[in-house]
Every structure is written in structure tokens, then in C-alpha cells.
Amino acid sequence: MEYVIEMLNITKEFPGIIANDDITLQVRKGEIHALLGENGAGKSTLMSVLFGLYISEKGKIKVRGNEVKIHNPNDANDLGIGMVHQHFKLVHNFTVLENIVLGVETVRGGFLIMDDARAKIVNLSKQYNLRIEPDAIIEDISVGMQQRVEILKMLYRENDILIFDEPTAVLTPQEIDELMKIMKRLVEEGKSIIFITHKLNEIKAVADRVSVLRKGKYIGTVDVANTSKEEMSEMMVGRKVIFEIAKGEANIGDNVLTVRNLSINSKVHGKSAVHNVSFDLRKGEILCVAGIEGNGQSELIYALTGLLPVDGGEIYYKGEDITHKPIRYRNSHGISHIPEDRHKHGLVLDYTLSENLVLQTYFLNEFQNKGFINFKSRLTNAKKMIEQYDIRSGEGPITLVRSMSGGNQQKAIVAREVEKDPDVIIAVQPTRGLDVGAIEYIHNQLIKQRDMGRAVLLISLELSEVLGVSDRILVMYEGEIVGEVDPKEVTQQELGLYMSGSKRGAGYERKETSE
Amino acid sequence: MNVKKLLSNRSFKSASASVFAILFGLLIGYIILLISNPAQATRGFIIILNGGFNGGLRGVGNMLHNAMPIILTGLSVGFAFKTGLFNIGASGQFILGAFTAIYIGVKWTFLPSGTLWIVAIIGAMIAGALWGGIAGVLKAFRNVNEVITSIMLNYIGMYLVNFLVVSTVFDLTRNQSISPRAAYLPTGGMNILFPLSSANIGIIIAIVVAIIMYIVLEKTTFGFELKAVGYNREASRYAGINEKKSIILSMMIAGALAGLGGGLLYLSNTGKHIEVVDILASEGFNGIPVALLGLSNPIGIIFSGLFVGHMNMGGFYMQRLRFVPEVIDIMIAIIIYFSALSLAFKSFIENLSRKLGGRTK
Ligand SMILES: Nc1ncnc2c1ncn2[C@@H]1O[C@H](COP(=O)(O)OP(=O)(O)OP(=O)(O)O)[C@@H](O)[C@H]1O
Ligand SMILES: [Mg+2]
Numbered sequence: 001m002e003y004v005i006e007m008l009n010i011t012k013e014f015p016g017i018i019a020n021d022d023i024t025l026q027v028r029k030g031e032i033h034a035l036l037g038e039n040g041a042g043k044s045t046l047m048s049v050l051f052g053l054y055i056s057e058k059g060k061i062k063v064r065g066n067e068v069k070i071h072n073p074n075d076a077n078d079l080g081i082g083m084v085h086q087h088f089k090l091v092h093n094f095t096v097l098e099n100i101v102l103g104v105e106t107v108r109g110g111f112l113i114m115d116d117a118r119a120k121i122v123n124l125s126k127q128y129n130l131r132i133e134p135d136a137i138i139e140d141i142s143v144g145m146q147q148r149v150e151i152l153k154m155l156y157r158e159n160d161i162l163i164f165d166e167p168t169a170v171l172t173p174q175e176i177d178e179l180m181k182i183m184k185r186l187v188e189e190g191k192s193i194i195f196i197t198h199k200l201n202e203i204k205a206v207a208d209r210v211s212v213l214r215k216g217k218y219i220g221t222v223d224v225a226n227t228s229k230e231e232m233s234e235m236m237v238g239r240k241v242i243f244e245i246a247k248g249e250a251n252i253g254d255n256v257l258t259v260r261n262l263s264i265n266s267k268v269h270g271k272s273a274v275h276n277v278s279f280d281l282r283k284g285e286i287l288c289v290a291g292i293e294g295n296g297q298s299e300l301i302y303a304l305t306g307l308l309p310v311d312g313g314e315i316y317y318k319g320e321d322i323t324h325k326p327i328r329y330r331n332s333h334g335i336s337h338i339p340e341d342r343h344k345h346g347l348v349l350d351y352t353l354s355e356n357l358v359l360q361t362y363f364l365n366e367f368q369n370k371g372f373i374n375f376k377s378r379l380t381n382a383k384k385m386i387e388q389y390d391i392r393s394g395e396g397p398i399t400l401v402r403s404m405s406g407g408n409q410q411k412a413i414v415a416r417e418v419e420k421d422p423d424v425i426i427a428v429q430p431t432r433g434l435d436v437g438a439i440e441y442i443h444n445q446l447i448k449q450r451d452m453g454r455a456v457l458l459i460s461l462e463l464s465e466v467l468g469v470s471d472r473i474l475v476m477y478e479g480e481i482v483g484e485v486d487p488k489e490v491t492q493q494e495l496g497l498y499m500s501g502s503k504r505g506a507g508y509e510r511k512e513t514s515e
Numbered sequence: 516m517n518v519k520k521l522l523s524n525r526s527f528k529s530a531s532a533s534v535f536a537i538l539f540g541l542l543i544g545y546i547i548l549l550i551s552n553p554a555q556a557t558r559g560f561i562i563i564l565n566g567g568f569n570g571g572l573r574g575v576g577n578m579l580h581n582a583m584p585i586i587l588t589g590l591s592v593g594f595a596f597k598t599g600l601f602n603i604g605a606s607g608q609f610i611l612g613a614f615t616a617i618y619i620g621v622k623w624t625f626l627p628s629g630t631l632w633i634v635a636i637i638g639a640m641i642a643g644a645l646w647g648g649i650a651g652v653l654k655a656f657r658n659v660n661e662v663i664t665s666i667m668l669n670y671i672g673m674y675l676v677n678f679l680v681v682s683t684v685f686d687l688t689r690n691q692s693i694s695p696r697a698a699y700l701p702t703g704g705m706n707i708l709f710p711l712s713s714a715n716i717g718i719i720i721a722i723v724v725a726i727i728m729y730i731v732l733e734k735t736t737f738g739f740e741l742k743a744v745g746y747n748r749e750a751s752r753y754a755g756i757n758e759k760k761s762i763i764l765s766m767m768i769a770g771a772l773a774g775l776g777g778g779l780l781y782l783s784n785t786g787k788h789i790e791v792v793d794i795l796a797s798e799g800f801n802g803i804p805v806a807l808l809g810l811s812n813p814i815g816i817i818f819s820g821l822f823v824g825h826m827n828m829g830g831f832y833m834q835r836l837r838f839v840p841e842v843i844d845i846m847i848a849i850i851i852y853f854s855a856l857s858l859a860f861k862s863f864i865e866n867l868s869r870k871l872g873g874r875t876k
Pocket of ligand 2: 043
């Protein structure tokens, strides 16, 4: 009995698309098996079939050598299969503890017994170094911790076949390292892991074998040790992918966005989230604001885009004071925003793709006449963007965005924001969750926008992206800008020192005076 | 092939779920009739199915009149629902609309009789809009759940109207409001189509309003904004939509629809008056099942309103067989339960279409 999981000839269709077309996946006991494929290749769908969320039209599943029927997640759980979803499935107003025991609560005489569960969970969290706060409410904790909750959920249920659907897309580099360690530890204990990721480094670092899907079809399975990153990406995309970001010299023009002494009070703690931040963004450059998550970058962006009121300082856009201008004024006057959280801000999931592509422009004359929607131009617009940006979905313009793959949702947002013909593009983690091909595409887009004389403000946690794409880097630490560096000169290590607050640049010294 | 295509159509799937709900509800209703009076059950059931038709054209007219207010409260609930709000306050908005219409009809007789009723129903809509707007403002600015506020506003509205009726348009001898004779609705030709029935221009207005609401929701940028806010408030804010304004407007429109229903019903020359009692207007609550059954789609609501009106008439005629009309309420309740389960029905239909069609290509 060599394989713990065998999915044989699985076919799963959705309206307009065959998400899995005769796919076979065989996972050995005790291995980390990576699943690689472009956005929309069918990875999440295949895992949802294994987890009982979808039922395949064709094919069979064997678990530990026995053929099984998995009709729902409870069946999967009974077989020892657990899953961490690409978009977490936690109850937002429940505590961490409640979420973990949900569905397998201990009940005695009709009462919920939490003590044993709590002890077990605290134990598990110590054992695996999964730091959580058992009594915190889910909506108050970071995504990193939410993910640890999802992992504990599986461990609590004593699952030994663990599915991780793009767990690292939402994590900081530090958190990713931690997760890798935990995954290795889990397989040492004899558990088996299926690991979906777009980051080839991660596959290289932890996976034993990798299976590749492309457009719903199975391409092959190879040993990670004998396969280079280039070979893997070629298997996945069907062509060579260039990892180096090719870009010419920046041709810098006038200031477009000027920020002076910007301060924002924090909602969480007493101090300010953004403190006295000043910088200039100029035409034709990609300026990156780097930093460890939670050091004020999000608040800074919300202030620039108008989502959060400012408590001090000014923002000038092409010379005009826009500090207190409404959101619509900004996004219709040439400031584009690719938001950090695509489900919260970027998309109306229950609207169709064509509706989401006009989310900020539906009121322009092009798309309406005296308040009546111009469906025809809306459709043409959608078709154009789908074509140009290669947004893949089952039913084209009328696809509900909720049913699209994560990466294609992101592409839709990028398409919408770039097509607005902006002067400033504020891109927050624009490549989160994208495959290497799409990342290459978006990086090239950002550079193209720069070369067209637009200004790009990039927020990224990915150091390789920060160093590869930007022309200038500002580092934020605890709400302040602690230094400006040149990506051509700075090393990853040095950048790390700035980001952790151990170093400050000239002109950015901490002001000790009582000013 | 065609059957298959039809079965996989999104809106067909939803609508057929409602139809299934209705069929199951009727079936269980029949069983209840069998239990309560086996001898007469089948006859009773036929009467229910015949609904308004039991009374010939007059019955049909009465059925339309019965459907008119619940179509409007159904629209009120359904419109709010489409924009992400649960308007359980239709009852209060309805009765405020009713009072305002009566007040104008009784007191503003200086207006020419042809325009008085129009002014009165506009007043009814404004009153309903303001009442709904309170819940909207609280939701938009203080994030108070509209369900709680609108339940409370139902009671406040009822007592307020009782007080206002007594202090302004009170018929002391009958303990009810004065008849707004000068503002009775025109028949709009319904008296010719359905002689001797209660039907009047109200049902025509209700249907026209439903069509307008459909257009607003599906064809205008305004509806696009309201629905976007309903689906995702944060993303709408990001897109530059004034989400507070949208929430308030949604609740005001919902309120205006319920208020219009109240105004039209109480301006009908059918002997309906506001009685000074501590009972919430049931038309408001009946709007909820009508909206559910119509899948919150304004056009669907026309039909579900007519259906519920039809059933109500059936219940009325069934009393001839000594059945209590409450049996009808039970049947409608069952139908609602099933339509709430319509998701299950939907997947049932999906399975069916898969089995019939096999692979799509
Ligand atoms: N519930 C659904 N209804 C309709 N279509 C769906 C549904 N779920 C997925 N799809 C479609 O199936 C295809 C595969 O989607 P899936 O989510 O499996 O991709 P993925 O490989 O996980 O991509 P990503 O890397 O972007 O997450 C996509 O084209 C998607 O639009
Ligand atoms: Mg996926």
C-alpha cells in the first residue's frame, strides 16, 4: 500500500468550463506533495473534490488503498482528511477556541464542555509552536493567526492527510518560514501533506514531489530534487518564464503625489499608526514602501485613497490639496488602487465579472444614459479586458466573480485599475496569489505604466519583488519612515535591518527632541 | 436538449424551486385538511385551488384587491432584501401610510376631489419613507441592526397611529377612523371588468410600481449602487459609492412602498378603517412570505402576491364547509418553509438536470 491518496481520472465540470479534466493525483504516505498550476488550472477544485465539497462527475478516489465515496466534509474528516482553504472558512464572531471545536464539540448532558477541548488545544499549540490566543475573536486577529487556527482545527480532529491550499499567499516572509518548519515536522510524524503554492522556492524548500496541472489537465508528476524551478514553471505554463525582471532606467518627471507630515491615530493602540510621514511620488518611477506587515503601510494607503480620515498633515495630488476629498473624487481623477484585501475591498463577489469591471466607472457617460445602464458598452468593456488581461473564467463577462479562481479575481482588479488610465497607481501586494506567468505579466505592466510616465506606489512584503521592481524604496517601521534606499545598492540583509527597526537612514534619525 | 437548456438556466432554477415549494405546501395542506375533516377534505381542497374563482368575476376582483396591499408590502421587503437589508418594519410603515392617507383624505377636502386621493397616497408614501428612513439612518450612521429598530418602530408606529387617529380623525361611535369619502380611489375600470368586487385602481398601481421597481433595480445605475452596497458595503465604499446614503435611501424606498400599500388599502371604498386596537397590521408581515416566494424579484412578487391573495380567497370561501380560514394560514406557512428550503430544491433540480443531460461540452 504505497499511496495514502489516489485520485484517479477525476473530472469535474462547472457551467462553461471543465475545471478538472481526467486528473490523476497520487500522494505517498509521509510526503509533502506540491500541487502546481496556473491560476484557474483547477487546483482548488481538485482539493475540494477530495474534501467532499464538490462531487466529481467521473473518476474514483482511493484512501489508504480503499476506494471511497466522499460526499461531504464530514466524510473527509472521518477518513482523516483536513483542509486549510485558500480563503479561510472561519466564523468571524466566534472565538478561536469555538472555531476549532465547531462541529466536533464535546457535549455532556446537553451542555457544551470546553475544558477538555481547551486543554487539548493549548497542548497542541505548544507542541507545534502554533501561537494562538484561545479567547480572541477571529475578526480581531491577524491572517497569520487565523491560519494557525485553521491548522489547529485539522490537528484537533486528528487528521493525518492535510491539504494546504495556498497557505503562504497571505503570510509574511517570517510566518512562511515558520509554516514550512511546521509542515516538515508534521510529515516527520507520518502525516501526509498536499501543498498548493505558486512560489517555486517554497516547493524547492519543502516538497518531495510535485504534480502539475494546466488548464484543467494533468501534466505530470516529478521529484522536486531533480527538477529545476525553470523546468517546473515550464511544465506549468507551457513556455519559458523569465524570472529576472527586465527594466530600463527610470525617466523621472514631476511630482504627482506629495505627502507632508501625515499622521493617523491608531484604532487599536494609543499611539499613531502613521506618524509624521512625508514623501514625494514622481512621474515615471516605481516607489516602494517596504516594511513588515502591520507597521502602518495599510493605514497610509487607506489615507491616500480616502478610505480612512487623516488626523494630521496633507496630501497633494498634482498640486491640489486632496487631504479631505472623497474617495470618488480621487479614484475618478486618476488615482488607481489595487487593494490589499480583494474580497473585502476589491470586488463585489456576488456581482458578475462585467459588473465588477465597471465598479468605479459605471456612472460615466460611456456606461450609462440618463441613469439607465448601457449594457452593451459594459459588455464590450468586459470582453476587451478579459481578452487583454487573459482573465479566465467559466462564463466570461457573466461569470459571478465568487466562482472565479483566486488568481483570476486578482487579474480582474488589476485590469480594472490599470485600464482607468491613471496618473498614480497604488498597488498593494498586486501579485498576491498569482502564478509565475501572471506575476511576470503584472510586473511588466507596472513597469510599462512607469515607462508611460505614470507613477506607481508599490506596497509589497515580498522582498524579491521589492528589490526587483522598484526604483526607490522607503522603509516603514512603527508608522514612521526610517530610511530611503536604492534597490540597486541595498542588500536583502540591510533591508531587513531597516524593516526590523534596527537601522535608520541619514535624515531619518529618531527625533528625541520634544517637538 | 431544450429541456436540458431550460433546466440549467439560473433564473428558471430559482423559480422552479418556488413552484416546488408551492406544490409540497399544497400537498401537506391537503393532508391537514384530511386530518381535520376527512369527509370534506377533497371538496375543501378544490375550493382552495379555485381561490378567487369560486366567486366568479366578483371573486377574482376581490382576489386582486386582496393581493394589492401584500404585493406592495412584498415589494417593500423584497426591495430592501435585494439591497442587503431585512425590512421587518413594513407593518409600521404600512400603518403610518394608511393614517396619513386617511388624514389627508378627511382634512384636506379643500383640494379638488380628482386630485385629493393622489395627494393622499403621495402623503402615505412620504410617511412610510420617513418611518423606514429612521431605521436606515440608525443603520448607516450607528450600525444598529435594522431588524431590531424596525421591529421597535412597528410598535411605536402602531401606538402613534392609534394616538393620532383618536386625536385627529376619530369616529367615536365606532372606535375607528373616519371614512375618507372625498379621497376614495377611482375604480380605474375594474368595476366593469369585475362587477361588484372591491377591486379598484390600486391593483393597477401596485403592478405598475412593481414594474418600476424592477427597472430601478436591474436597469439603472442607482439600482446598481444600492445592490452593490447590499452585497459588500466595504467594496462599495472603496468604489466611491456613498454607502450611508444608499442604505438610507433603500430603507426610505422600502418604507414608501409599504406606506403606499397602506394608503391604497385604506382609501378603498370597502369599509376598511383603522381600528384603535393593539394589533400590528398583518399586511406588513404578509409581505415577508410574498417577497420570499417571489425570490425578492419585483415581477416574481406580483405573481406571489396574486397567489397568496388567491389562497386567501380560497380560505374565505372554504368557510362554507366549516373549515376555519386559519387552515389557509397554515398552508401558506408551510409553503414558506419550503421556499426557505428552496436552496435544497435548487440542488435537487440541478441534480435532475445533470442526470438528464449528462455532460455539457
Ligand atoms: N463554484 C464554481 N462555479 C463555477 N466555476 C467555478 C467554481 N469554482 C471554480 N470554478 C472555475 O473552475 C476553474 C478552476 O478554478 P480553481 O479555483 O480550481 O483554480 P485554481 O487552480 O485553484 O486557481 P488559483 O491559483 O487562481 O486559486 C476556474 O476557471 C474557475 O472559474
Ligand atoms: Mg485556488
